[in-house]
Amino acid sequence: MTSAIQLNAINKRFGAVHANKDVSLDVERGTIHGIVGENGAGKSTLMSILYGFYEADSGEIRVGGHPVSIRSPADAIRAGIGMVHQHFMLVEPLSVVENVMLGAEGGALLRKGEAKVRAELARLARDYGLQIDVDATVGELSVGLQQRVEILKALYRGADILILDEPTAVLTPAEADALFELLRALKAQGKTVILITHKLREIMAATDRVSVMRRGEMVATLETATTSPPELAELMVGRRVLLRVEKEERKPGPPLLEVSDLSVVDARGVLRVARASFTIHAGEIVGIAGVSGNGQSELLEALAGMRRPVLGTIRFEGREIPPGEHNPHRMRQLGLLHVPEDRLRMGLVPAFPAFESAVLGFSDEPQLGRGPILDHGRMVADLARKMEQYDVRPPAPRLKTSKFSGGNQQKIVLAREIERKPKVLLVGQPTRGVDIGAIEFIHRRLVALRDAGVGILLVSVELDEIMNLSDRILTMCGGQITGERRASETSEQDLGLLMAGVTEEAA
């Protein structure tokens, strides 16, 4: 067996974050090699290092057995490596030909190189079935075709090793199938493919071998044929300490939030939530499990009034919310509060002192001041009290928000929303990037809130968090609710499969 790529003991830190810890990987020539791992496990970082976009702090890269120094994408391209990034690196107003040529024009004038590109694109179309209108403007192509351009770019540069970072996250099932068809064709031509994905079904269907990353480390590399989705799911999730929050079974109360047929499209017009229907009752935690990017964010934002759904109705305490009231302000007044997924971009204003961040969304509340003027003294005192209750460190209300660590920022957000006595609380990724102590605290608070009769919708990519907290669990994949389980009657493996869009029969 010959190695296409060998990575030895790669390390990469981003400030405090150790994104890759002593990662080693061996990819065999002419295979499709999958890499799986939770959000933030370090997959993209590792591949960006291989492609020369980031420089590793330490470690060695070998291509075809020879050590190489890859300090820029140009080096990687020379070494025969091509990459299709998670976010496409395309120039949208340019044509397909121009995008493919960029950086490999073959001369100061475009004319000669262009002829070569056209010929080569025609050949690639023949050999791999990669048909495309070469004169089309890339920005006007569908996402699937844009990805095809990315692949063509890599192949045109003579890539022998092709890295694809979550290529199917944005594709329709049919487009994804076509992609795997292509990858197999590439493999048949002797090319090597590294495929990063969250979807275990795809790993099982397309790869020869699979490596699992967790928290910056490479934890296993397996032959796909000898493994199974349940085993991979467990490896991904890890044997980490399960924080068991003491939680009694409780009978849910009346329905508070009823969602039916809710559909949401994003700014590009792509359907992100497809006819989601569910109900949240008083005194229950409903968890939504799913790999990020499957419509959970859009669902939360739609429920919070930040996004207008294209279809469907939302009823709150039995009353349908008319479009005129469907805005964050009104939803808050009604008692539907929201802990957003992205605390730095949404939940807080990093440049503000903490006590100002602590009233975000509520700055119109009369008791915060007199008339049009806010009473800073009261706001500071208010936050100081909450900081004590929530054990925020340091308990300094006037400190700039961005100076707090992630966990403490999260506590500030939670304190703000929870202490306003919501009827329904939407919670997105409450413990992302938060340390174990804080996780436990936050979990307890959420359970206490539930016990007080609040209906909670919890979105998290942490499976154990979902399992631990929820009374009921919905799984989301590709914008659809793919399953519903009682928390007491399911397992991580079971949910992992539903999240990856794998039905029981296939597993």
Place this chain on the structure above:
Amino acid sequence: QDAFKPAIVYDLGGKFDKSFNEGVHMGAEKYKKDTGTDYRDFEPQNDAQREQALRRFAREGFSPIVAVGFSQESALKKVADEFPKIKFAIIDAVVEKPNVESIVFKEHEGSFLVGLLAAKASKTGKVGFVGGMDIPLIRKFACGYVQGVKYANKNAEVFQNMTGTTGAAWADPVKGGELAKSQIDRGADVIYHAAGGTGIGVLRAAADAGKLGIGVDSNQNGLHPGKVLTSMVKRVDVATYNVFDQVKKGTFKAGINVLGLKEDGVAWALDDNNKSLITADMKAAADKAAADIKSGAIKVHDYMSDSKCPM
């Protein structure tokens, strides 16, 4: 205040505009050479600076202070009130205060003469006029010019353009050149300007095209020797000199001082630079017209008297 400390505040064109302001400058320089008395001056960069400059000189006891140009009228009105003991003079505008001498010129008379010369020099029977800012004062130039042209040649055609409507029109040689070019393209072969710094572009465009320009205010014949037919000289230099001299000698008199042909306040320039362009016949005609104007035999209409030009 008996101290004699002369000062000048120029108009926006600046003291080297080869025209009006430069005339004042030359008068002051001559006075300095003749008497050894130094003077201070200031060139404002924008409209708002004039008042401050006037006040600043007044406060430091400068007297007389010569304000150059009609645009200082409102500024001077204020400052003259504030400093009743300081003597002021303003050129080209009337400020009726007990301590201000207002010096105005009969530009229409001088313009009449150069108009006459233009008509005589023109081969095409078409002549041009380029004004600076479109204000009654400049229309007065234009009107006198047209009368002179028609006096010499009833059928002559006169193209008239103004450069602009703000102070910037005094310092835009590019626009001046463009206007002159457009008149030349329509057949004009003599172009008179009353446009301050803008006129530099007019004279240049005329010279470049092999046509004749007519200068204004100062003697501009030397700017393009042989290409400037003559200049309508406004003796601001003499006026400035006289103001200095009167104050020095204690003969300063507030009030309006109108300077025309009779007073030698305006004239047309003849020197080595244009002597080949002025035929004896032309000179005779101009001299006769000048005498007729002085005697009242020719009445040149003043546009500013009724805001109308009879032509």
Place this chain on the structure above:
Amino acid sequence: MHPADFLTLLDSGLRLSVPLLAACLAGLWSEKSGVVDIGLEGKMLVAAFAAAAAAYASGSAWAGLAAGIGASVVFALIHGFAAISQRGNQIVSGVAINMLAAGLTAIVGNAWYGQGGRTPPLEGNQRFGDVLFGHSTLVFVALLAVPVTWFVLARTRFGLRLRAVGENPAAVDTAGISVTGLRYTAVVIAGVLCGIGGTYLSVGQSAGFLPNMTAGKGFIALAALIFAKWRAWPALGACFLFGLLDALSIRLQGIALPGIGEVPVQAIQALPYLMTVILLAGVIGTAIPPRASGVPYVKER
């Protein structure tokens, strides 16, 4: 209006559009690469001054051109340093460039020549004379810059990369090309073009420098650039149109048009600005700038 006037109007429009065209193409190069340039005005102004001063000192218009381009490029590099290397705010930098240029030229001009910031008038070889159809060399240089700009941008490797870097610098970076290098090159080209435009003003169109002689031409050029939607040939069209409007406003002064009466010149002067605002408001088509323009490229290493 006389029929002959029409030709002279076109002629005058062409002359008046030359500085606009040079500055507009300068803006095009810079913004195509992703660097917003509201300092066109300032760069033209320093070029106009340096060119006039050098032409006066050396007696050669060509030396003036070299000095004009040199001064403009120095200012372009200041902008590049702030915008590209220091990732500073490109607009703030542009405002600073404009103020610096306005102040410096007046001060230095006043200090050297003592004529209120003006340079002494230029004569003979100190100016670019007419070479063809009554137009000076620089007119043709500026006109030639249009096809050259179009050709380089559309047909060469450098042009492709430049178009790409203004839209998505990350794409260029991942293709193994230096974002910084491309942007500096573009900014310098912008400097050269502004230098030509400024030189034309003082050493071609007129005969010497006057304080603030650009009088907003840099901003009209910016308007023309938006109007042309960042494309070379339409830039020629837009600049010529604006030049023509200027020529028209010069001639319409105080002239009553049949049926309409006297059109206020100001209405014509306002047109370029007004058209730009309307275009930007998306009422007639849309003007989409290069997507990455104004955004410093930051990559963590």
Place this chain on the structure above:
Amino acid sequence: MSAPIDLPKWADTVLVPAVSVVAAFLVAGLVVVGIGENPLTATRLLIQGSLGSGEGLGFTLFYMTDFIFVGLAVAVAYHAGLFNIGGEGQATLAGLGVALALNNLTFLPGFLLIPLGILGAAAFGAAWAAIPGYLQARRGSHIVITTIMFNWLASVLIVYLLVNVLRAPQNMNPETPAFPPQASIPFMHEVFAAFGIEIPSSQLNLTLFLALAASYGVWLLIYRSRLGYAIRVVGSSTTAAVYAGISPARIIVIAMVLSGALAGGLAVNELMGYQHRLLLEFTAGYGFVGIAVALMGRAHPVGIILSSLLFGILYQGGAELAFEQPAITRDMVVVIGGIIILFAGALEGLFRRLVARAMPRPALARA
């Protein structure tokens, strides 16, 4: 993009601007040397001319009044994440508002006419700023470009009106007739004289107090009010604003309206306080100086008052300098302003890094 350098607050708000101002003056000093003058003499004349006499001080404070208004105007927009470089045009229109109000209501007594004139200034300035604000908020037209265009449109409009509509019949200058005398905002020396105190006369008038009140108002608005809170959220993070239920479009328009109204203060000081008529170019480029003032003052009213004082000193001292040393014209001030904008604005990151490098470690760690 500010580099991720954390400096202690005092260093950030005082040291960095101070260093960039000092650097700007050093560069300006080089320019003075370059034109063959002595920078030390120049500095002495500058300081003496602006602070050395009561009268000089009066003029300094007069200019400071102008700069406070335009600085606040830039700052308010800046807090909403907007770069309003249209102060020049907004102040010009405000001048029109003043003239229309005062010259059409000549029959009113001063205590009514003066507030109406101020209101006219604020309303016209606000309206001229509201259009670019609206276009940015609703149509996505970039506010920088539209405000530039509106500056030119304002100057063209005002020329037209002054030449054709508002000009006094007998006047050759494009300016309005003088405002009714009761509409003049009293000069400071007159006010003091009324109390029997004699101070040197200058252009300084009571508008200074309006400027200081506006500074306090802006401070209250931006840092203490609910509206200001919303403005800062929008300026800091649009996504956070949307999350909070604050409409960025609405706030953008409001911020521009406030900004334009503040720019109108320039017209109040210059026209109602000093010129007593509307004339061309009374804004004299101060709208752009406002950018320097706001950047240097860190968009905080106290900072703006201080940097306005600095620019007041520069302008008054610069005028005196130009009088005394004709080789150095008032344009020196424009140069210094430009360098300050470059250093304190565009090269801020560079100066932050320089300061960070020069500072002792422990101070940084405490940041």
